[in-house]
Amino acid sequence: MAIKRIAVEQIRPGMFIANMKCGWLQHPFVKNRFKVGDSNDIHRLIEHGVREVYIDTDKGLDTCDSPTEAEVLIDITADLQSVSGQDRLVRDCVPASEEVRAAQKTKRSAMKTIAEVMQSVRLGRQIESEKVEHIVEEMFESVLRNSNVLLTLCRIRERHEHTYMHSIGVCALMLAFCQARALSPEQTRKAATGALLHDIGKTSLPNDVLDKPAPLDHAELIAVREHVTCGLQRLDESGINTEECRLVVGQHHERENGTGYPACLKGQDISSWGKMAAIADVYDAVTSNRPYRDAIGPADAVRDLYEASRYYFDRNLVEVFIKCIGIYPIGTLVRLESGLMGFVIDFEDGRLLEPVVRIVYDTNSKWFVSPRTIHLSARPDGESGNRIVGHENASEWRIDPALFWDHFSRPG
Numbered sequence: 001m002a003i004k005r006i007a008v009e010q011i012r013p014g015m016f017i018a019n020m021k022c023g024w025l026q027h028p029f030v031k032n033r034f035k036v037g038d039s040n041d042i043h044r045l046i047e048h049g050v051r052e053v054y055i056d057t058d059k060g061l062d063t064c065d066s067p068t069e070a071e072v073l074i075d076i077t078a079d080l081q082s083v084s085g086q087d088r089l090v091r092d093c094v095p096a097s098e099e100v101r102a103a104q105k106t107k108r109s110a111m112k113t114i115a116e117v118m119q120s121v122r123l124g125r126q127i128e129s130e131k132v133e134h135i136v137e138e139m140f141e142s143v144l145r146n147s148n149v150l151l152t153l154c155r156i157r158e159r160h161e162h163t164y165m166h167s168i169g170v171c172a173l174m175l176a177f178c179q180a181r182a183l184s185p186e187q188t189r190k191a192a193t194g195a196l197l198h199d200i201g202k203t204s205l206p207n208d209v210l211d212k213p214a215p216l217d218h219a220e221l222i223a224v225r226e227h228v229t230c231g232l233q234r235l236d237e238s239g240i241n242t243e244e245c246r247l248v249v250g251q252h253h254e255r256e257n258g259t260g261y262p263a264c265l266k267g268q269d270i271s272s273w274g275k276m277a278a279i280a281d282v283y284d285a286v287t288s289n290r291p292y293r294d295a296i297g298p299a300d301a302v303r304d305l306y307e308a309s310r311y312y313f314d315r316n317l318v319e320v321f322i323k324c325i326g327i328y329p330i331g332t333l334v335r336l337e338s339g340l341m342g343f344v345i346d347f348e349d350g351r352l353l354e355p356v357v358r359i360v361y362d363t364n365s366k367w368f369v370s371p372r373t374i375h376l377s378a379r380p381d382g383e384s385g386n387r388i389v390g391h392e393n394a395s396e397w398r399i400d401p402a403l404f405w406d407h408f409s410r411p412g
Contacts, residue, residue, distance in 0.1 A: 005054050006063055011042050016060030017053050020045070035060055049259035051311045077390075080306055080327045084352045089180040089323045092146040096330075096346045099146040100153075106142045107153050110135045110168045111161070114196065118164065122203040127238035136192045139168075140175055140185075147176040148346065152330045155287055155298075162290050163202065163210055169288065171196040173280035173325075174248070180324035187244055191273055194248025197240075198277060201231030201249075213291045228253055228262045244273050252277035255312040275314040279305065279321050282313075298329035299391040326352045331404055333392045339364040341392060342374070343404035351377045353388065360403045371403065 003018055011017075016035045036042060045053070055063070092099075113135040117128055142150045154169040174195035178188035202210060205227065209220050216224060231249045235241070251274025254260035256267055260278075270278075283305060289295045296304070302322055309318040328334055332344045334357060342359035354376035362369050376386050394401050 003054050003056055004063070005052055007052055008042070008045055008050050010063050011036055011045065011053065011055075012061065012063075013038050013041070014061040015063070016056045018056040018059075019054040020050055049255070049257075049312075051257070052307075080303065080322065081353060083306070083319045084322050084327045089320065090147050090176060091350050092148065092347070094145045096146055096149050099142065099149040102145070103142050103149040103153050106135075106138050106150060107168065110139060110171075111164055114164050114167050117197075118167075118200065118203050121200060121234055127197065127200065127234060127240060129238060129240060132193055132196060133189075136171065136189055136196060139172055140189060140192065143172060143175040143179060147172075147179065147324075148330045151176060151325065154284070155295075155331065157288055162288065163199065166284055166288065167196050167199055169284035170198060170277070170280045173284055174276065176324055177276050177280060177321060180320055190242045190244035191248055191276070193240075193242070194245035194273070195277060195280065197231065197235070197245070198249050198252050198281065199227060199231070200234045201227035201229065203234070204230045211291045225253075225261050247271045247273040248277040250274070252281050254278065256309075256314060257311045259312070270314075272314075272317070275317050276321075279313055279318060282308075283321070283325075297332060297391065297393060298325075299327060299332045299334075302327055302329065323352070326355070328352075328355060328388060328391060330355075331401075333394045333397075333399065333404075334388045335363065335390050335392055337387045337389055340369070340374075341397070341399075345373070345404070348375055348377050357388075358404065361397065361399055368399075 013036050016033075018033055113131050117131055121127055139150065150172045151169075154165065154172050157165040171192050175188060175192045178191055183191075202224075205223060209216065209223065212220070228250060232246065235246060235249060240246075250262075251265065251270055254263065254265045254270045254274050255278065256270070256275075258264050258266040265274075283301050286296050286304070287298050287301045302325070305313060305318055306322065309315040326344075326347065328344050330344050330346065333341060334344060335341045336357070339362060340359050341361040341363060342357040344355045345358045346356040348354075348356050357374050357376060359372050359374055360368060374386060376388070
């Protein structure tokens with residue numbers, strides 16, 4: 001397979017698009033992989049904000065002067081490692097194993113609360129501010145103890161739970177993001193409230209649109225985009241007028257290059273709260289299963305966000321976000337120099353490039369091994385090859401993600 005990354009202006013009919021690298025964009029194509037039929041396909045890509053694509057030259061026409069995917073990925077990996085540095089910006093107060101039960105309880109409470117709030121708004125009532133503030137505070141306390149645990153648990157969800165769990169996931173990410181930027185507790189709570197309510201305007205949409213297992217048509221896309229304006233109206237009706245909250249709700253779909261909505265704002269016209277919300281919103285959306293698309297791995301999501309920061313997201317804030325969650329977030333299946341593979345389960349002393357890994361597979365023997373935990377930062381005598389050389393897709397190796405979740409959700 002010969003994969004090349006090209007600008008949308010270089011596309012011509014007959015090329016095979018292997019990946020549009022824009023999972024956060026709502027576009028009219030049934031799949032992210034297809035052969036370009038005519039100029040109408042190219043026009044639609046441009047119209048919907050796509051700026052770059054990956055083409056497979058084995059399945060379609062080629063173009064000149066484009067680096068291979070291998071070259072691109074090497075450069076990106078080096079950049080990401082440089083960006084992340086060695087240490088996380090957020091230091092955890094308690095080990096992951098000690099926070100699991102409390103975080104599980106918080107997640108259940110948040111799920112119940114946001115479901116009740118959204119259902120109440122759907123029936124024409126005001127947002128129950130006290131309920132929202134209570135759950136934001138509970139989530140804030142969990143993130144202060146150990147942000148990794150709640151962020152990881154929020155990725156466990158059923159497809160039908162997406163609307164509710166997405167709001168919770170974005171809220172948890174915003175809390176950790178604010179913590180990484182050393183913002184005040186007051187600002188953090190207000191921004192997190194906006195994150196929890198960022199999709200409250202979708203209560204005006206019918207379920208058959210929200211849960212549609214296929215791309216939305218033109219009329220449905222227009223209706224969905226109205227959820228931002230509707231969300232601000234719901235805040236007005238409920239007397240929620242804090243600046244941070246309103247900017248999160250009103251700007252989480254704006255993009256640096258002006259291709260976002262509802263106001264097509266560019267660069268400095270977008271507040272830092274809107275920019276942060278956009279990053280958190282996209283990361284949570286692409287790392288969770290949705291009715292019309294399977295999730296991608298957290299490490300792939302980080303890579304995609306970093307690539308997209310050339311056009312869609314604030315590069316400086318994306319770099320802070322990466323320092324917050326790591327280039328190999330908890331739950332990532334990583335491959336070591338030795339050929340062993342395992343899941344990242346913790347960051348000891350916040351060391352991003354040397355996490356704690358639960359080994360489950362040996363690529364040399366192509367077989368599973370008795371699970372064991374390696375602290376990459378410790379580098380014990382006789383333990384060679386303990387350096388991460390890349391991340392892997394668990395399904396491609398037929399590794400059950402339950403091997404990670406079972407360990408992670410078992411306290412101690």
